[in-house]
Amino acid sequence: MTSRRTVVKSLALAPLLTNCAMPATTGPASTANYTLSGVPLRRVKVSEDRVIRTIAGLRPFRRTGFNVSAERRNDKVFVHNYGHGGGGITLSWGSSHLAMELATQTPHKECAVLGCGALGLTAARLMQDQGWKVNIYAKDLPPHTTSNVAGGQWSATSVFDTGMTSSAFMTQFEAAQRHSYRYFQNLVGPRYGVRWITNYQFLNGRGELTGNTLPEQYPYLYPQKQLLGPNEHPFPVDYAYHYDTMLVEPAVFLPALMQDFYGAGGTISKREFRNENELMNLQEPVVINSTGLGAMELFNDRDMLPIKGQLSFLLPQPEVNYIVIGNSGLYMFPRSDGVLLGGTYDRNIYDTIPDQGDMREIVNGHREFFDAMRDPWA
Numbered sequence: 001m002t003s004r005r006t007v008v009k010s011l012a013l014a015p016l017l018t019n020c021a022m023p024a025t026t027g028p029a030s031t032a033n034y035t036l037s038g039v040p041l042r043r044v045k046v047s048e049d050r051v052i053r054t055i056a057g058l059r060p061f062r063r064t065g066f067n068v069s070a071e072r073r074n075d076k077v078f079v080h081n082y083g084h085g086g087g088g089i090t091l092s093w094g095s096s097h098l099a100m101e102l103a104t105q106t107p108h109k110e111c112a113v114l115g116c117g118a119l120g121l122t123a124a125r126l127m128q129d130q131g132w133k134v135n136i137y138a139k140d141l142p143p144h145t146t147s148n149v150a151g152g153q154w155s156a157t158s159v160f161d162t163g164m165t166s167s168a169f170m171t172q173f174e175a176a177q178r179h180s181y182r183y184f185q186n187l188v189g190p191r192y193g194v195r196w197i198t199n200y201q202f203l204n205g206r207g208e209l210t211g212n213t214l215p216e217q218y219p220y221l222y223p224q225k226q227l228l229g230p231n232e233h234p235f236p237v238d239y240a241y242h243y244d245t246m247l248v249e250p251a252v253f254l255p256a257l258m259q260d261f262y263g264a265g266g267t268i269s270k271r272e273f274r275n276e277n278e279l280m281n282l283q284e285p286v287v288i289n290s291t292g293l294g295a296m297e298l299f300n301d302r303d304m305l306p307i308k309g310q311l312s313f314l315l316p317q318p319e320v321n322y323i324v325i326g327n328s329g330l331y332m333f334p335r336s337d338g339v340l341l342g343g344t345y346d347r348n349i350y351d352t353i354p355d356q357g358d359m360r361e362i363v364n365g366h367r368e369f370f371d372a373m374r375d376p377w378a
């Protein structure tokens with residue numbers, strides 16, 4: 001697992017490690033200055049005085065992959081739907097679709113959904129679409145959930161530890177991605193804060209693809225894949241892997257889901273559950289458990305652990321319209337609520353207090369990188 005320090009340093013050193021001559025940062029525009037869809041590639045203006053906020057959250061990571069399963073406890077059926085690590089926004093609709101398929105095998109028509117993040121809200125909406133009466137119970141509501149901290153790139157990254165998963169899980173993982181891919185495409189537009197965007201992922205060495213990236217493993221979920229050489233893109237690295245994904249803005253997506261949920265007659269109660277007894281007293285016969293990291297204590301799931309991630313946001317820059325993914329953890333997502341710079345990836349850390357030293361390293365690493373990017377319009 002790559003450590004945070006490696007992540008930040010590798011970004012800062014990327015221009016120095018490249019074998020190609022450093023590109024002039026200005027000059028006439030060429031095809032290298034556009035995505036394959038024809039979108040101009042503009043430089044991100046990075047400086048500490050453009051930082052508008054720094055936040056951190058805990059990815060609800062499960063070593064063997066997320067848990068979507070059903071179990072009976074006395075007279076209740078629990079359907080689990082948690083543990084999506086760094087890919088919970090991406091997987092939300094698809095995982096909740098699988099949970100919905102389990103819940104609707106019972107004869108009931110009413111359920112409680114525990115949790116009001118991306119997983120709880122999508123599960124709740126899908127159950128409503130099946131004609132069920134749904135009540136959400138959650139300790140925290142948007143904007144105070146981990147789902148609000150997410151970057152929102154549509155890519156199911158860091159969802160399990162390599163070598164720890166079963167083949168049954170990998171089948172669920174594939175199905176959840178496939179369902180989600182279709183659900184999110186129905187929501188593209190400003191109302192849900194979902195859009196298509198080009199990604200540039202930077203590769204080690206001479207740009208050999210390893211077969212380990214998600215676009216290689218699930219090629220039908222990542223359109224417009226192309227490996228670009230040194231003069232085919234404006235970035236200060238040799239090789240870039242170009243592909244398109246969706247980008248989901250949590251600050252738009254989650255409130256829109258809440259609005260749809262209320263519109264379909266749902267109720268939301270702010271409530272924390274401390275143990276199984278409290279859950280058994282719920283009136284609903286079916287309980288969908290979308291408590292994210294909360295499941296670790298509430299359901300005593302020792303396969304889970306938090307992975308802390310920290311992000312800084314720069315002032316919005318509407319002309320920047322592409323994603324950058326570094327070769328060991330760097331990323332930049334241009335959102336309407338700010339240009340997101342990531343990030344850290346610290347296993348087994350439980351606090352969500354941002355670290356100022358990390359913030360400076362992330363910002364400085366990105367500044368060095370983007371200052372060396374070629375932008376003929378700058």
Ligand SMILES: Cc1cc2nc3c(=O)[nH]c(=O)nc-3n(C[C@H](O)[C@H](O)[C@H](O)COP(=O)(O)OP(=O)(O)OC[C@H]3O[C@@H](n4cnc5c(N)ncnc54)[C@H](O)[C@@H]3O)c2cc1C
Pocket residue numbers: 056057058059060082083084085086087088089090091114115116117118119120137138139140141145146147148149150151152153154155156271272273274290291292293294295298308309310311343
């Ligand atoms: C820095 C960072 C960047 C990320 N970037 C991306 C990305 O680009 N793309 C992507 O797909 N994913 C990303 N993720 C991952 C994503 O944020 C999570 O996988 C996702 O938000 C998990 O959603 P959830 O609904 O399961 O959990 P949460 O959003 O944490 O919601 C859990 C809900 O359960 C409630 N709850 C918990 N315990 C209890 C209890 N005991 N009683 C009552 N209620 C309880 C909470 O209050 C909350 O309402 C990122 C995460 C981080 C931290």
